[in-house]
Amino acid sequence: MRFLSSRRRHPVAKPLLLVFALFVMGGLYAILAPSDVSSADTTKSQQVEAGRKLFAVGCSSCHGLNGQGSSQGPTLVGVGAAAVDFQVSTGRMPLAYPQQQAPQTKVSYNDDEIAALAAYVQTLGPGPEIPSASQYQPSGLTDEEVARGGELFRTNCSACHNAEGAGGALPNGKYAPSLVGVSDKHIYEAMLTGPQQMPVFSDQVVTPKDKQEIIAYLQTLHERPNNGGLALGGIGPVSEGLWTWIVGLGVLVAFAVWIAAKGAKAK
Amino acid sequence: MAKPAATVAREADLADGKTPPKQFGPVFKAASGPAGWADERLGLASLGKHNLRKIFPDHWSFLLGEIALYSFIVLLLTGVFLTLWYQPSMDETTYDGTYQLLRGVTMSQAYSSTVHISFDIRGGLLLRQMHHWAAMLFVAAMICHSLRVFFTGAFRKPRELNWLLGVGLMGIGLIEGFAGYSLPDDLLSGTGLRFVDGLIRSIPLVGTYIEFFIFGGEYPGDLIIPRLYMAHILLIPAVILGLIAAHLALVVYHKHTQYPGPGRKESNVVGYPLFPVYMAKAGGFFFIVFGVITLMGALMQLNPVWTYGPYTPNQVTAGAQPDWYMGFVEGAIRIMPNWEWHIGGTTWSWNIFLPGVGLLTALFVIMGVYPFVERWVTGDKSEHHILDRPRNNPTRTAFGVAAMTCYGFFWMGGGNDIIATHFHVSLNNVTYFLRVAVFVGPVLAFLITKRICIGLQRASEERLLHGAESGIIIRHPSGGYEEKHTPITAEEAYTLTQHKEYVPITVGGDGTDHNGVSKRDLGKQKRRALATRFYFGDNLRKPTRAEIEEAAAHFDHDGANGHGHGELEDGHSNGHSNGHSNGHSNGHSNGHSNGQAAIGSDRDDLETADR
Numbered sequence: 091m092r093f094l095s096s097r098r099r100h101p102v103a104k105p106l107l108l109v110f111a112l113f114v115m116g117g118l119y120a121i122l123a124p125s126d127v128s129s130a131d132t133t134k135s136q137q138v139e140a141g142r143k144l145f146a147v148g149c150s151s152c153h154g155l156n157g158q159g160s161s162q163g164p165t166l167v168g169v170g171a172a173a174v175d176f177q178v179s180t181g182r183m184p185l186a187y188p189q190q191q192a193p194q195t196k197v198s199y200n201d202d203e204i205a206a207l208a209a210y211v212q213t214l215g216p217g218p219e220i221p222s223a224s225q226y227q228p229s230g231l232t233d234e235e236v237a238r239g240g241e242l243f244r245t246n247c248s249a250c251h252n253a254e255g256a257g258g259a260l261p262n263g264k265y266a267p268s269l270v271g272v273s274d275k276h277i278y279e280a281m282l283t284g285p286q287q288m289p290v291f292s293d294q295v296v297t298p299k300d301k302q303e304i305i306a307y308l309q310t311l312h313e314r315p316n317n318g319g320l321a322l323g324g325i326g327p328v329s330e331g332l333w334t335w336i337v338g339l340g341v342l343v344a345f346a347v348w349i350a351a352k353g354a355k356a357k
Numbered sequence: 358m359a360k361p362a363a364t365v366a367r368e369a370d371l372a373d374g375k376t377p378p379k380q381f382g383p384v385f386k387a388a389s390g391p392a393g394w395a396d397e398r399l400g401l402a403s404l405g406k407h408n409l410r411k412i413f414p415d416h417w418s419f420l421l422g423e424i425a426l427y428s429f430i431v432l433l434l435t436g437v438f439l440t441l442w443y444q445p446s447m448d449e450t451t452y453d454g455t456y457q458l459l460r461g462v463t464m465s466q467a468y469s470s471t472v473h474i475s476f477d478i479r480g481g482l483l484l485r486q487m488h489h490w491a492a493m494l495f496v497a498a499m500i501c502h503s504l505r506v507f508f509t510g511a512f513r514k515p516r517e518l519n520w521l522l523g524v525g526l527m528g529i530g531l532i533e534g535f536a537g538y539s540l541p542d543d544l545l546s547g548t549g550l551r552f553v554d555g556l557i558r559s560i561p562l563v564g565t566y567i568e569f570f571i572f573g574g575e576y577p578g579d580l581i582i583p584r585l586y587m588a589h590i591l592l593i594p595a596v597i598l599g600l601i602a603a604h605l606a607l608v609v610y611h612k613h614t615q616y617p618g619p620g621r622k623e624s625n626v627v628g629y630p631l632f633p634v635y636m637a638k639a640g641g642f643f644f645i646v647f648g649v650i651t652l653m654g655a656l657m658q659l660n661p662v663w664t665y666g667p668y669t670p671n672q673v674t675a676g677a678q679p680d681w682y683m684g685f686v687e688g689a690i691r692i693m694p695n696w697e698w699h700i701g702g703t704t705w706s707w708n709i710f711l712p713g714v715g716l717l718t719a720l721f722v723i724m725g726v727y728p729f730v731e732r733w734v735t736g737d738k739s740e741h742h743i744l745d746r747p748r749n750n751p752t753r754t755a756f757g758v759a760a761m762t763c764y765g766f767f768w769m770g771g772g773n774d775i776i777a778t779h780f781h782v783s784l785n786n787v788t789y790f791l792r793v794a795v796f797v798g799p800v801l802a803f804l805i806t807k808r809i810c811i812g813l814q815r816a817s818e819e820r821l822l823h824g825a826e827s828g829i830i831i832r833h834p835s836g837g838y839e840e841k842h843t844p845i846t847a848e849e850a851y852t853l854t855q856h857k858e859y860v861p862i863t864v865g866g867d868g869t870d871h872n873g874v875s876k877r878d879l880g881k882q883k884r885r886a887l888a889t890r891f892y893f894g895d896n897l898r899k900p901t902r903a904e905i906e907e908a909a910a911h912f913d914h915d916g917a918n919g920h921g922h923g924e925l926e927d928g929h930s931n932g933h934s935n936g937h938s939n940g941h942s943n944g945h946s947n948g949h950s951n952g953q954a955a956i957g958s959d960r961d962d963l964e965t966a967d968r
Contacts, residue, residue, distance in 0.1 A: 190783075234461035237452075241462060244544060244666045248674040253544055253665045258675025259774035263783035266675060310458055311664065317475070318482050318658035325779075326545065328772040330659055331681025334493040338653060339424070339501065342494070345645045346420035349638050 134209065141210025144203055148184050157214045162188065169283065170217020171208035176279035178204045180272075182286075190263040191286050218282045225298060226278035228306035236310055239303030246291065247304070255308055256324055260287055270312055274305045405632075413635050414615035414628035418505045420642060424498035426601065427646035428491045435488040436590065442478050444470040445540070445586035447579040456663050464667030467542040467582045472663050487654030492534050494650065496682040499527050503724075507757050510745035511614045512728040514738065519607040524724045526600045529593055531682055536589040538680055542582060545660070547668025548677045550581065552687070559709035577670065614744050617855045619848040623742050678771055688770025689716045692791045716767070723760075734888045735859050748817070749856045751810030752892045758806040759799035766795045807895065814897040817853045820845050822900055822908045858899050861890040 097103060146155060152163030159165030166174075177183040178199055182192040199207065208220060231239075244253060252258050255269030264287050269277065281301050284290035291301070323329040381389070396402045413419075446466040452459045454469070455476040474481035503523055506512055512520035535553065539546045554576045558564040573580035612626050621627050629635060653659075665674060679687050689712030698705035731753065732738075747754040769776065770791045777784040824842035831841050845853075864879065864886045900908075 233457050237458055237460045237462050240458050240666060244669075244672040244674070248544075248672065250675050252676045253674035254661075256676065257778060259777035259784045261783075262785050263777070263781075265778050307458060314458075316658060317663075318486055318661060319656045321658050325775055326676050327660075327678040327680050327684075328676075328775045331493065331684060333657060334490070334497055334681060337657070338490065338494045338649065339497050341649050342424050342498070342646060343417070343421070343501075345642070345649075346424070347417040349642055349645075350415055350417035350420065352638075 137206050137209045138213050140203075141206035141208070144199070144207050145210050148198070149207070152185070157211060166211050166214055168215035168217045169211065171212040171220045172218040172279045173283035173285065174208040174211045175204060175220045176276055176283060176285055178207060180276055191265065194267060218279075221275065221278050221282065223275075226274050226302070226305065228274070228302040228309070231303060231306050235303050236306045239300075239305070239307030240311075242296065242300050243304050243307055246296065250288075252325075254311065254324060269308055274309070277301075277305050277308065408609070409630065409632035411609065411612075411631045412626045412628045413613050413631060414626060416616055418509075419613065421498055421505055422502040423639060423642055424646055425495055425502055426605075427643045428495035428498060428650065429597065429601065430643070431491040431647055431650050432488060432495060433594065435484045435491065436594075438484045439474065439488055440590055442470060442474045442481065443467070443540070443586075445583045447542070447577075447582045459663060459666070462667060465542045465582070467540060468662070468667045471541040471543070475663060483651075483654050485654075486657070486659045487650050488537075489659045490653040490657070491650045492537060493659075493680060493682075494646075496527070496530050496534055499523075499530055500682075503527060504757065504761070507727075508745075508747045508754055509614070509616075510741065510750060510753065513741040514732065515611055515740050516607070516614075517728045517732075519604060519611065520728050521725055522600055522604045522607070524721055526597060526604065527724075528721050529596055529600070533589060533593040533597065534680060534682055536585045536593065539585050540582065540589060541660075541662045542668050543662040544665040544668050544672055544674055545662070545677055546665075547577070547670070548673055549679050549683075550577065550668075551670070552679070552690075555709055556686075556713040559706040560714060561705050561710065562703060577668075612742065614742050617743050617746065617852050619851050621743060623740060626742070676774060678775075681768075684771035685764050685767035686713055686716055686771075688767040688773070688791070689713070689795075691773055692767075692770040692788050692795070694792070720764075727756075731892075734885065734892050736862075736885070737857070737859070743855065745856065748810040748813035749896075751807045751814070751896065754810050755803040755807040759803040762802035763795055763799040766791055766798050770795075811895055811897060818897060818900060821850055821853050822905065854899055856899075859889070859893045859896070860898075861892075861894050862886050 145153075145157065149157075149166075152160060153166050154160045154163075157166035159167075174183075177192070179197060179201075181195040181197040184198060185192050186195070211217075212219065228236075243255075247255075250258050250260065250266035251269055252266075257268035258266045260266060266287070278301055280288060281291040281296060281304075282293075293301075296304075322333050392401075444466045448466050449463055450466050450469050452462050452464055452469050452472065454460075454473055456472055459472060471485075474485055476482070506520065506523065535549070539550045539553075554568060554572070557568045557571060560567060568576065571581070571584070572578045573584075613628075615621050615626060615628065618627070666672070678684060690709060693708050693712040696707040696711075698707065745753075747757075770788070773784060773787045773791065776782065776787050824844045827841045827843045829841040830838055832838050862882075862885065864882045
């Protein structure tokens with residue numbers, strides 16, 4: 091102790107103490123701060139950087155170099171990663187040419203690239219994140235809750251998407267696409283982000299549980315066997331009327347011709 | 358019934374006058390007792406003797422009405438089954454049945470019982486689907502039947518009233534179908550009911566009062582399902598049954614019409630007796646119709662009410678359409694521009710009223726008055742039991758096709774959203790196209806059909822004067838080629854020329870026409886002259902006897918080497934005179950005289966009944 095106390099006024103003591111304090115602080119920080127954050131930060135930034143590059147090549151001609159939007163495409167500031175994931179992983183984006191509505195086509199990016207694009211767009215402004223499986227996958231719902239999903243679907247969705255989710259027409263060549271075969275994640279993201287003509291059904295309006303119930307209803311509806319025979323296109327009275335005339339009346343007229351031609355024939 | 362007597366006489370000849378008394382089989386012997394018992398009390402024998410031998414002509418198009426009749430019988434049978442389980446009540450209940458996706462949902466008892474029939478009653482879904490398919494077929498067959506009657510002119514005297522009964526049946530059939538469509542109280546049928554509620558409200562001034570009267574207050578209330586149920590299972594079926602009975606009784610009374618042909622006159626019916634030929638054919642056809650409907654009910658899904666969910670006024674589904682027979686009204690309303698008046702405190706919804714109530718009324722009024730309009734134009738007061746070939750009345754045929762075209766475009770309008778999504782076109786463009794097409798389409802269809810009919814008349818005349826194409830090409834010594842024409846049979850010539858010919862009337866300018874009608878009626882006469890010119894002005898005149906004889910004579914002169922039509926000649930009249938065909942004079946003269954023996958009527962397999 092004498093050694094330290096006798097030299098406490100030594101000219102280098104203060105700088106040494108400062109260095110020591112810095113070491114302590116740095117050491118404390120290294121111990122106390124969560125280590126994964128710092129490592130994630132680097133991959134995240136790499137991902138964002140990769141996304142930025144992909145964005146500049148594939149998206150910026152319409153959405154602008156910084157995603158600010160242009161006359162050709164809307165701004166992506168604040169749309170969130172979920173919107174990007176929905177649009178790109180269903181093949182709606184990138185759009186081949188300006189259309190009334192982006193159609194579902196072949197997916198142009200792989201999963202990593204989509205994640206990168208989503209991460210980049212999320213940095214432009216806060217928006218809904220890509221939902222996790224536990225969020226969108228319905229599990230442990232009772233029959234009543236699934237049926238309630240049907241009620242919610244008919245109240246909020248069927249006006250455009252049809253009661254069976256078969257889709258429907260909207261003005262000027264726009265349309266509500268069919269929901270048959272659409273993944274749970276994409277249905278969830280669509281409700282969350284309101285792509286194309288669709289309104290946003292935010293978590294305040296249709297709660298995550300409601301969304302799960304709607305997804306569960308659609309899942310069950312589309313997995314069920316088709317009671318009553320061939321679905322005939324499943325588009326309701328129009329196809330039913332068509333089949334009435336073609337099959338019903340067609341077959342019966344054929345029989346009528348056969349009967350009239352059979353037996354002793356009055357010329 | 359001249360024919361059966363002749364047949365019996367021939368059999369008697371064969372047996373050399375010594376026919377042994379008929380030996381009945383065991384079945385007849387067993388049946389004779391009860392039959393005799395019934396006859397003594399009900400007089401069935403004399404009744405049957407008269408009616409069982411009734412002659413009906415044979416043609417497939419005469420069976421279209423039967424499809425409707427048999428569909429109706431299937432409707433009655435399956436409908437009775439459905440009433441055993443259906444509950445016509447709008448009281449709320451919570452579903453607790455087999456169908457998982459509605460469990461715990463609040464709904465009306467009507468809907469709940471419909472889902473119950475579909476999932477929990479043995480055979481319920483099959484019978485429900487059969488009932489619905491039969492209803493769709495019933496109206497479709499009625500429409501086809503009415504088109505057959507229209508295009509062949511079977512509505513002419515003395516059958517105008519029966520035509521009106523048919524028009525009534527069709528109108529009531531639509532209402533009956535709609536009432537049935539509304540009973541399940543699912544989202545789709547409720548939307549349809551709302552649509553009709555709109556139609557009723559659109560009636561100027563009194564609409565809302567009528568709505569309150571029908572629904573017992575504000576829409577939807579809790580009365581409409583029981584009321585529709587009463588109408589659907591009691592009131593309307595009773596009316597339909599009564600109308601069908603009258604419709605068929607008049608068919609029996611008037612006797613069936615027949616297509617023109619040798620041996621067929623306005624005064625006879627050529628065909629087969631009800632028993633046994635039509636008993637077997639019509640009876641068999643009933644089971645065919647029943648079978649086809651059963652197969653459709655078993656194999657083809659129709660109106661899956663469980664997927665639509667219960668009706669709540671705040672819900673709707675995309676692609677909501679009525680059943681096909683109301684589709685034209687739906688379409689008219691979909692394509693109608695938004696015309697609306699507000700006068701004082703009232704709303705005049707022309708956008709709903711004109712295409713909805715107006716179109717429905719127009720359809721049935723036009724159908725109803727048409728026979729009388731045509732009769733006014735033709736001035737024909739004679740009875741018609743021989744059907745028209747559609748080509749021989751081009752204007753009527755053209756009217757019919759124009760009406761079908763108009764109906765078809767309205768119909769398309771009802772599915773404009775389906776067209777938009779399935780053919781990837783804009784909903785608005787479909788609508789704008791149809792707004793024009795419903796007016797332009799019928800006009801084009803009228804002109805084209807009329808021209809086709811007149812073309813077919815020319816083809817008939819061609820066969821009459823120049824014979825049929827034989828397919829044999831002859832090379833002349835000079836090197837030219839021509840196709841040899843063979844004369845058509847007298848029977849065919851008769852068929853081609855038997856129709857009554859109407860000519861446009863003319864009105865003189867001096868205040869009287871050539872019939873000496875006074876000036877007082879001149880305006881009326883002028884209107885009729887205009888109408889006859891419009892109706893018959895473009896018709897091809899039937900060749901006169903002289904023309905046919907001339908054609909035949911030229912053929913005789915030139916022999917087998919006579920010129921065919923057209924190849925070496927440049928004028929139509931030359932074509933006439935050089936045509937080669939014989940036997941025409943015979944055929945033609947048969948056209949108007951009643952005296953000729955019916956050609957071909959002495960066939961063993963045919964029977965003729967006098968009117």
